[in-house]
Amino acid sequence: MDLNLIQIILVLVVAFLAGVEGILDQFHFHQPIIACTLIGLVTGQLIPCLILGGTLQLIALGWANIGAAVAPDAALASVASAIILVLSGQGEAGVASSIAIAVPLAVAGLLLTILVRTIATGIVHIMDRAAVEGNIRKIEIWQWIAITLQGLRIAIPAALILIVGAGPVRALLEAMPAWLTDGLAIGGGMVVAVGYAMVINMMATREVWPFFAIGFVLATVSEITLVGLGIIGVSLALVYLALSKQGGSGSGGSGNIGDPIGDLIDNY
Amino acid sequence: MAEEIRLSKKDRIAIWWRSTFLQGSWNYERMQNGGWVYAMIPAIKKLYKTKEEQKAALQRHLEFFNTHPYVASPILGVTLALEEERANGAEVDDAAIQGVKVGMMGPLAGVGDPVFWFTAKPIIGALAASLAMAGNILGPIIYFVVWNLLRMATMWYTQEFGYKAGSKITEDLSGGLLQDITKGASILGMFILGALVNRWVNITFTPIVSSVQLSEGAYIDWKNLPAGTEGIKTAFEQFAAGRALSEVQVTTLQDNLDMLIPGLAPLLLTLFCMWLLKKNVSPIVIILGLFVVGVVFHLLGIM
Numbered sequence: 001m002d003l004n005l006i007q008i009i010l011v012l013v014v015a016f017l018a019g020v021e022g023i024l025d026q027f028h029f030h031q032p033i034i035a036c037t038l039i040g041l042v043t044g045q046l047i048p049c050l051i052l053g054g055t056l057q058l059i060a061l062g063w064a065n066i067g068a069a070v071a072p073d074a075a076l077a078s079v080a081s082a083i084i085l086v087l088s089g090q091g092e093a094g095v096a097s098s099i100a101i102a103v104p105l106a107v108a109g110l111l112l113t114i115l116v117r118t119i120a121t122g123i124v125h126i127m128d129r130a131a132v133e134g135n136i137r138k139i140e141i142w143q144w145i146a147i148t149l150q151g152l153r154i155a156i157p158a159a160l161i162l163i164v165g166a167g168p169v170r171a172l173l174e175a176m177p178a179w180l181t182d183g184l185a186i187g188g189g190m191v192v193a194v195g196y197a198m199v200i201n202m203m204a205t206r207e208v209w210p211f212f213a214i215g216f217v218l219a220t221v222s223e224i225t226l227v228g229l230g231i232i233g234v235s236l237a238l239v240y241l242a243l244s245k246q247g248g249s250g251s252g253g254s255g256n257i258g259d260p261i262g263d264l265i266d267n268y
Numbered sequence: 269m270a271e272e273i274r275l276s277k278k279d280r281i282a283i284w285w286r287s288t289f290l291q292g293s294w295n296y297e298r299m300q301n302g303g304w305v306y307a308m309i310p311a312i313k314k315l316y317k318t319k320e321e322q323k324a325a326l327q328r329h330l331e332f333f334n335t336h337p338y339v340a341s342p343i344l345g346v347t348l349a350l351e352e353e354r355a356n357g358a359e360v361d362d363a364a365i366q367g368v369k370v371g372m373m374g375p376l377a378g379v380g381d382p383v384f385w386f387t388a389k390p391i392i393g394a395l396a397a398s399l400a401m402a403g404n405i406l407g408p409i410i411y412f413v414v415w416n417l418l419r420m421a422t423m424w425y426t427q428e429f430g431y432k433a434g435s436k437i438t439e440d441l442s443g444g445l446l447q448d449i450t451k452g453a454s455i456l457g458m459f460i461l462g463a464l465v466n467r468w469v470n471i472t473f474t475p476i477v478s479s480v481q482l483s484e485g486a487y488i489d490w491k492n493l494p495a496g497t498e499g500i501k502t503a504f505e506q507f508a509a510g511r512a513l514s515e516v517q518v519t520t521l522q523d524n525l526d527m528l529i530p531g532l533a534p535l536l537l538t539l540f541c542m543w544l545l546k547k548n549v550s551p552i553v554i555i556l557g558l559f560v561v562g563v564v565f566h567l568l569g570i571m
C-alpha cells in the first residue's frame with residue numbers, strides 16, 4: 001500500500017522519536033509495542049502493527065542496555081519491520097515474516113548505535129571546551145545535537161525503506177516460499193525463550209527458583225488468566241516476605257545465596 | 269555571605285526534567301557525562317554567580333559518569349545538596365563531589381538494572397504484549413502509562429530523597445525496605461517467568477506416533493446418522509459422550525509429551541538458552557539459530 005505525504009512525515013516523526021528513545025531509555029517510544037503501534041496508527045493499519053508490536057515485544061523482553069554494553073536495537077527492528085508490514089499490505093498475515101526481518105535489523109541497528117556513540121565522544125570534547133569558556137548555552141546545544149543524531153539514526157533508514165517503496169518490499173516478501181515463512185513462524189515461537197533466558201539468568205537465585213516452578217505448573221491450568229497468575233505471584237511474594245521475617249534471626253533469610261540450576265547449567 | 273542560596277522546588281523540577289536526557293550524548297569515553305552536566309545546569313546557574321565559579325562547576329560535572337538512567341536521580345539529589353553547601357561556603361571539595369558520584373553509581377546501577385530492566389520491564393511488557401497480540405489497543409496504552417508513571421515517580425521521589433538525605437544516602441540504601449522490594453520483585457518476576465515460559469514459548473512436534481483403528485462404537489459413524497438437524501443433534505450427543513471424530517485415532521509426539529506436562533519442550537529450550545548465554549554465546553546468534561532450526565525442522569516434518 002502507498003502512503004501519502006502526511007503519513008510519510010508522521011512515520012518519520014515516529015522513527016525519530018524511537019531513535020531518540022533508543023538511547024534515552026525513558027519514555028520507551030522505541031519499545032516494539034509502542035513504536036509499531038504508533039506506526040500502525042499513523043498509517044491506518046493499527047491492528048496488524050499492534051499484533052506485530054506485541055509479538056516483537058515478547059522477543060525483546062530481555063534486551064537492555066547494561067553498563068557500557070549495547071543491546072540489540074529494538075528501535076530499528078520495530079520501526080523498520082512495521083513499515084515493511086504496512087508497505088507489504090499483507091495485514092496480519094505478514095506479521096511472521098516481518099518479525100523474521102526484524103531480527104537482522106536489530107543487529108544492523110546495533111552497529112549504527114555504536115557508530116553514533118563513537119561520534120558522541122567528539123561531541124563531549126566540544127562540551128569540554130565550552131565548559132572552559134563558561135559557555136552554558138553551547139553545552140546545551142551540543143547535548144541536543146547528540147540527541148538529534150540518535151533520532152536520525154532511525155529516521156534515515158526508515159526514509160530509505162520508504163523511498164525504495166512498497167514494490168520491492170512486497171516482491172521480497174512474496175518471493176518467500178511457504179516452507180520458509182512457516183518455518184520462520186515456528187522459529188518465532190521459540191526465540192521468545194531467549195529473552196526469558198536472559199532475564200532468568202539475571203534474577204535467579206536458590207531462593208526464587210521454587211517460584212519459577214510454581215508459576216510454570218500453574219500456567220498449565222488454562223483457566224487461570226495472566227492477571228490471575230499475577231495476583232497469585234504478588235500474594236506469594238508477600239507471604240514469603242512476611243514468613244521469612246517471622247522466621248527470625250539467621251535461619252530463614254541470609255544463607256541462601258546461590259543458584260543451583262544455574263550452577264548445574266554452568267558445570268554441565 | 270549574607271544570605272544563603274537554596275535551590276527552589278522549581279529548580280529541582282527543572283533538573284528532574286532535564287535528567288530525562290541523561291543518556292542523550294552517551295559516549296564511549298565518559299559515558300553519561302554530557303547528560304549529567306546538562307541536568308546540573310539549572311543548579312549551576314542558580315548557585316554560582318561568577319563566571320569563574322560556573323566554569324569550574326561545568327568542568328567538574330563533565331567527569332566520567334555512568335549508572336542506570338533512573339537511579340541517577342538520587343545521586344543527582346545528593347550532588348545538589350553538596351553543591352548547595354559548597355556554594356554557601358562549606359568545605360566541599362571537587363574530590364568529595366566526584367567521590368560521592370562514583371561511590372554511588374555502581375551500587376545503584378546494581379539496584380536499577382534488576383529492578384527496572386529485569387523485573388518491571390519484562391512483567392509490564394509481557395502483560396501488555398499479551399493484550400496487543402490479541403489485537404487489544406489497551407496493551408500499548410497500559411505499557412506506556414504504567415511505565416512512565418513508575419519511571420517519573422521513581423526519579424522525582426528518589427531525587428528529592430537524595431537531596432534531603434544529603435550525603436547520608438549511601439547508608440540508607442543498605443536498609444531493609446529496599447532489600448524487601450528487590451526480593452519481592454524477584455519472587456514475582458520468577459513466578460511470572462515460569463508461567464510465561466509455559467504459555468508463550470511455542471513448540472509443537474508434529475510426527476505421528478501411532479494411528480489406531482478404533483473399534484465400532486468408539487467413533488461417530490457419520491454415514492449412518494439420521495438425516496437433517498436430527499443427525500447434527502445425534503452427532504453432538506455422541507461427541508459429548510466421548511466418541512472420536514474419525515475412525516482412526518492419531519497420536520502425535522506432542523500429545524505424548526503433553527501427558528507428562530504441557531510446556532516441557534519450552535522449559536528445556538529455555539534452560540538450554542540460559543546455558544548458551546552463560547557460555548557467552550551472543551543472544552543474536554541464538555535467535556538467528558532458532559529461526560534456522562525452525563525452518564529446517566519444519567522441512568524435515570518434525571515441527
